[in-house]
Amino acid sequence: MYALVALGYTLVYGIIELINFAHGEIVTFGAFVGLAVLAALAGTPLSAAATALPAAFLVSMAVTALLGVTLERFAYRPLRGADRLMALISALGASIFLMNAMMLAIGRDSKPFPAYLSEPVLQRGDLVVRQLDLFLIGLTILLCALLDLFVRRTRIGRAMRSVAQDQEAARMCGVSVNATVSITFVLGSAMGAAAGILNGLYYGVIRFDMGFLLGIKAFTAAVLGGIGNLRGAVVGGFVLGISESLIPAILAAPPFSVPEIFDYKDAVAFGILILVLMVKPSGILGEEVPEKA
């Protein structure tokens, strides 16, 4: 899940070297659109997981992609070519704006997210694997693989990589930079929407400000993997997710026995960010940074 959100950061950064702080809010938005679709389908013959979930994912990814493109069009495109700091500030502004707009529209309370796929497929003592867990991992891997294939093997993917490396030369090859950047936001936002719904399914509640922490952690994952590098984002996402659950679990167990550590789960994530930035700022797959998208 971090991997999916991290992809959104890294895609955009890879192409236009902008850290899209509003990406976390894009994820929240995607979750709420998904919730709306599920709520609309509830009680109809389509409410079964096999029909309701695909509908929620497709609609939410499409609508959220639209939001991403709009955001780029109005908040970032006018600042392209301006100082990078300007675009960064605009991204922060967009993030705060979207978060507050959602608060006004939806309210400050957590909204329950309907449970799907909660039957266990494997149960051995304390260990319970639900259908949902497999679905989450499976969908994440599938989307990451599709994106990788798209960027590596298609004409538009090539155009994205060419724009990442030299915008002017890409233009001279007939590549429209604006169209390419828009497509980048479409892909990043659609991935974010999928992550938002998965997040809702997993935790069972969503809130207008959930994207903030999720976004910052995913950003950590992207940096961990080497920002601008797609495969790095996926690796960083999985590494972060696993260490966030594993490190507190280890520290709570016998040799250390500090159960309070679970309250500091987030500190683990950001500790990792600080450590990566100090030790290897280019990230795990950082050598390949210029490969970008």
Add this chain to the structure above:
Amino acid sequence: MSAPAEPVLSLRDVTKHFGGVRAVNRMSLDVPSGAITGIIGPNGSGKTTLFNLISGIYEPQAGEIVFRGRPIHGEPPHRVSMLGVARTFQNIRLFNEMLVIENLLVGMHAQLLSGLWAAGLRTRRFIAEEQSALQSAIELLEFFPELAGTHDTVVKNLSYANRRRVEILRALAARPALLLLDEPAAGMNTTEAAKLLRDIRRIRDRGVTVLLIEHNMSVISGVADHVVAMDQGEKVVEGSFDEVSRHPKVLASYLGSD
């Protein structure tokens, strides 16, 4: 010697100032179709600015640029490229982290039409189009025998001369009617430069009009059918190489300082 056919490109009083600097000033020029036209001039005489104006990177403050009967000034670079103008850069600007073949495929970008959905769904048309593009890229690579066997090489690992060649091929991949070459022989030794000149003539013989910037007079003497001399953003003289090279202003401003 230079019997200009219908010009493929015409500039009329094209002007571009940067602040107080007149980079290009009231420049008029006809580029005859099917020939090699050379632009010479000392550094800072506005040659590259002229290329940037033609290719749409800059918009002129005054004047007009007409390509195949159609005004192109003010069009964005990717539109100009789609209309049939391709270029190389003085300091090679390839996509260094991509494969040679991918660079050529980006060059074909504008001719490949399958959209996002076709690519996403991997329709039959999309696959056929990608395959024929790959096929033409492989054929194009044969234009330079020096590039044999390099198509899966990452561009940054190529020699300097080969990167120049790939950049020319990337421009040709767009099937342009007009090819702008910005000092293609820069940084090459004399043997390589001489070979490149023959290659540029082969490009012309494929029916591509070539407009070529060159700093080195001996390079241009061997290849250009028509020569234009520039100095301080203005045209000094044009004609055959012999006419231009004997012109007193050219001798003074250019050869004298070289």
